[in-house]
Amino acid sequence: MISRKIYGPPGTGKTTKLLQYVQTFLKLGTPIDKIGYFAFTTKAANEAINRMLDYHTAFQKKDLKYFRTLHSLAFNRLGMKKAQVMQDEHYEDIGRKVGIEVTVYSNGQENTGFVDSNSEYFNLINAARIKEISIENEYNTGMYSYELEKNLLHILEGELNNYKESFKLYDFTDMIEKFNVAKLCPKYDVVFVDEAQDLSPIQWKMVDILRKNSKYVILAGDDDQAIYGWAGADVLKFIATQSKKDIILPQSHRVPRSVQIIADKILDRIPDDRRVKKNWKARDEEGMVDHITSIEDAPLDKGDWLVLARTNDRLEKLKPLLKDMGIYFQYKGRKSFTSSLFRSILNYTRWQNKGDKLSLSELKDIFECTQSYYTVNEERLYDLTEFGFSNTQRWYDVFKANPDECLYIREMLRQGEELNKDARVQLSTIHSAKGGQATNVLLILDNTKTIREAVEKSDDKHDEEQRVWYVGVTRTKQNLYIMTAKREDRGYDIESLG
Numbered sequence: 001m002i003s004r005k006i007y008g009p010p011g012t013g014k015t016t017k018l019l020q021y022v023q024t025f026l027k028l029g030t031p032i033d034k035i036g037y038f039a040f041t042t043k044a045a046n047e048a049i050n051r052m053l054d055y056h057t058a059f060q061k062k063d064l065k066y067f068r069t070l071h072s073l074a075f076n077r078l079g080m081k082k083a084q085v086m087q088d089e090h091y092e093d094i095g096r097k098v099g100i101e102v103t104v105y106s107n108g109q110e111n112t113g114f115v116d117s118n119s120e121y122f123n124l125i126n127a128a129r130i131k132e133i134s135i136e137n138e139y140n141t142g143m144y145s146y147e148l149e150k151n152l153l154h155i156l157e158g159e160l161n162n163y164k165e166s167f168k169l170y171d172f173t174d175m176i177e178k179f180n181v182a183k184l185c186p187k188y189d190v191v192f193v194d195e196a197q198d199l200s201p202i203q204w205k206m207v208d209i210l211r212k213n214s215k216y217v218i219l220a221g222d223d224d225q226a227i228y229g230w231a232g233a234d235v236l237k238f239i240a241t242q243s244k245k246d247i248i249l250p251q252s253h254r255v256p257r258s259v260q261i262i263a264d265k266i267l268d269r270i271p272d273d274r275r276v277k278k279n280w281k282a283r284d285e286e287g288m289v290d291h292i293t294s295i296e297d298a299p300l301d302k303g304d305w306l307v308l309a310r311t312n313d314r315l316e317k318l319k320p321l322l323k324d325m326g327i328y329f330q331y332k333g334r335k336s337f338t339s340s341l342f343r344s345i346l347n348y349t350r351w352q353n354k355g356d357k358l359s360l361s362e363l364k365d366i367f368e369c370t371q372s373y374y375t376v377n378e379e380r381l382y383d384l385t386e387f388g389f390s391n392t393q394r395w396y397d398v399f400k401a402n403p404d405e406c407l408y409i410r411e412m413l414r415q416g417e418e419l420n421k422d423a424r425v426q427l428s429t430i431h432s433a434k435g436g437q438a439t440n441v442l443l444i445l446d447n448t449k450t451i452r453e454a455v456e457k458s459d460d461k462h463d464e465e466q467r468v469w470y471v472g473v474t475r476t477k478q479n480l481y482i483m484t485a486k487r488e489d490r491g492y493d494i495e496s497l498g
Contacts, residue, residue: 001212005196005243006220009280010263010474011254011437013219017247019051021218025190032059036066036188036210038073040195044435045069048194066186070193070206071172074179077186086164086171091122094163098156120144121156122231129173130200130232144443174317176202176340181208188214196241197221198234217438219243224267225471227431236460237275248278254437256287260475266470270463298442298481301415305425306438308472310446318444320445322425326411329425337409341402342419344369344393345409348384353393357381369401373399381451430472441476443469444483 004021018037025035026176039045049067053059066073075085079293088104095102104117117123128138163387164170170178180183180202191210193199196219198209211217219241226235255263259283267275292298300307300369307316307329315331322329322336329336344365350356357368363382367374372388385391389398400405412419426438 001241002219002241003190003216003245004218005241005246005473006040007246007248007276008220008222009249009252009253009278009279010222010471011283012249012280013251013253014047014180014249015051015194016220018218018220021057021190021192022052023055030189032063033065034187034189036073036186036191036214037064038068038070038191038193038210040068040069040198041435042069042072042409044194045072067141070203071175071367074175074206077184078175078182080170080175084168087167089296090163090169091117092454094156094159095119095122095161098159099154100152100156107387120148121153124148124153124314125157125160126171126173127230127232130202131234132201145483153477172201176206180205185209185213187417190214190216190218192218192220195414196221197226197235197238198228198233199238201234201237202232204234205250224270224278224467225474226435227434227464227468227471229460233411236274238436239373249280250476251281252283252408255282255474256285256476256478257282258289259473259480260289262289262480263474264472266466266473269466274463283477285478287476290480291484292475292480295327295442295483299440299484300325300425300442303424303440304438305440305442306433306436306475307425307442307444308430308433308475309427309444310430310468312429313446317460318427322427323408324327326408326415326417327425328412328419328423329427330423331427335419335421335423337405337412338402340365341369341399341405342409345399345406346420348395348398351384352393354396355391359385369399371401407486430468433475434471437475437477439478441473442481442483444474 006017038047045068049064052064091104094100100119100121102117102119124144128135133220191214193207221238223235223239226233337464347358347362348366355438360379363376396406396410
């Protein structure tokens with residue numbers, strides 16, 4: 001039996017509570033190498049490590065060797081090397097071999113085990129393995145388009161297996177499978193598992209192995225934020241798992257009252273027998289909820305923002321609109337402008353204003369951006385006047401390689417954006433933003449056929465769709481803007497909840 005199960009509604013400090021338990025065990029004399037702390041993502045694991053190092057200055061990172069993801073533990077215990085792990089380009093290469101154009105969204109960096117791509121074929125195969133069911137069953141039960149060819153699915157599966165065998169590569173699911181049969185699990189005094197609602201059947205088997213090799217096990221999660229069912233997560237397993245004591249964290253330090261009202265009404269759409277009811281208090285601040293129909297109605301020129309959508313496709317369509325508005329943003333960790341161009345602009349203006357000489361690499365970058373052509377190979381410092389540049393010429397009159405992007409950068413600088421820092425505005429899918437927060441959130445409703453069908457059903461897919469939007473609204477610390485699709489057949493009705 002699990003020792004404790006902690007339910008953490010949005011912003012209630014679930015990670016803080018877990019680390020408090022870690023402190024308790026340390027005070028009782030538990031060695032740090034007998035404590036296993038397993039987070040769902042690499043980012044969350046690193047956050048726990050950094051906070052532990054702040055608490056205990058005597059610790060070094062190497063002392064926290066069991067503060068990691070489940071996949072990382074499997075990787076470590078199996079003695080694997082990074083070169084053995086499947087990368088984005090490998091999946092894209094396999095796609096080309098069978099005539100499928102594939103873009104992978106680098107979720108491998110997060111170490112979740114999900115292969116999130118624009119290819120339903122890859123996503124279906126991966127989901128079937130994680131759930132430990134056949135491709136046919138996943139095809140029949142999953143939210144996939146009717147255009148998928150079953151024959152191509154099996155061809156792709158075979159090509160994937162052959163590719164991994166030929167190049168001696170392993171994906172994250174392979175790691176878990178091998179760990180579950182290898183009997184290489186360390187002995188622990190206590191094991192912590194965070195975001196347990198997102199565990200897939202194959203990961204639950206790994207947790208069961210950890211439980212058998214530990215004196216105490218503490219699970220933490222929130223079934224209301226279980227949004228990875230499409231990738232195999234088994235939230236009902238989390239709900240059904242028995243524990244000696246259940247704890248519900250009562251106070252959110254993030255969500256204001258007006259947003260909580262919306263959030264609670266979303267959860268009311270999930271039947272009581274398919275979730276755990278929780279009473280939690282909002283932050284002592286009213287906040288604001290506003291319904292808009294256009295991106296221009298959101299005051300994106302001030303403050304920090306999360307712009308959230310259900311799918312990457314919606315965000316891709318939004319990017320040119322934001323550029324037209326002169327908004328500096330980041331998407332998938334990338335800035336909305338070319339960093340090398342901006343560096344060249346900075347170097348040019350530094351030379352122009354201070355007379356600084358430039359290195360060879362800086363000089364060549366400027367040549368490329370200004371469409372100037374010189375042969376320069378000597379490693380020394382250069383004055384741009386040697387090449388006919390005048391310090392009276394403004395950079396926007398000189399940099400002609402990409403005039404549209406230069407215009408965009410000029411507009412952002414005019415508006416006072418600090419382009420040498422992270423962007424105030426972050427674009428993200430709701431799934432990728434789980435765990436994140438911002439003072440202002442713009443939530444873009446979706447109207448795809450798949451989502452409409454999920455909303456209309458009364459099953460686990462319907463429940464998960466409610467949870468997705470619940471996660472979206474609860475990223476808000478102050479102001480929530482909900483952008484409603486102008487079409488009447490939008491997939492999710494949130495206006496009626498206001």
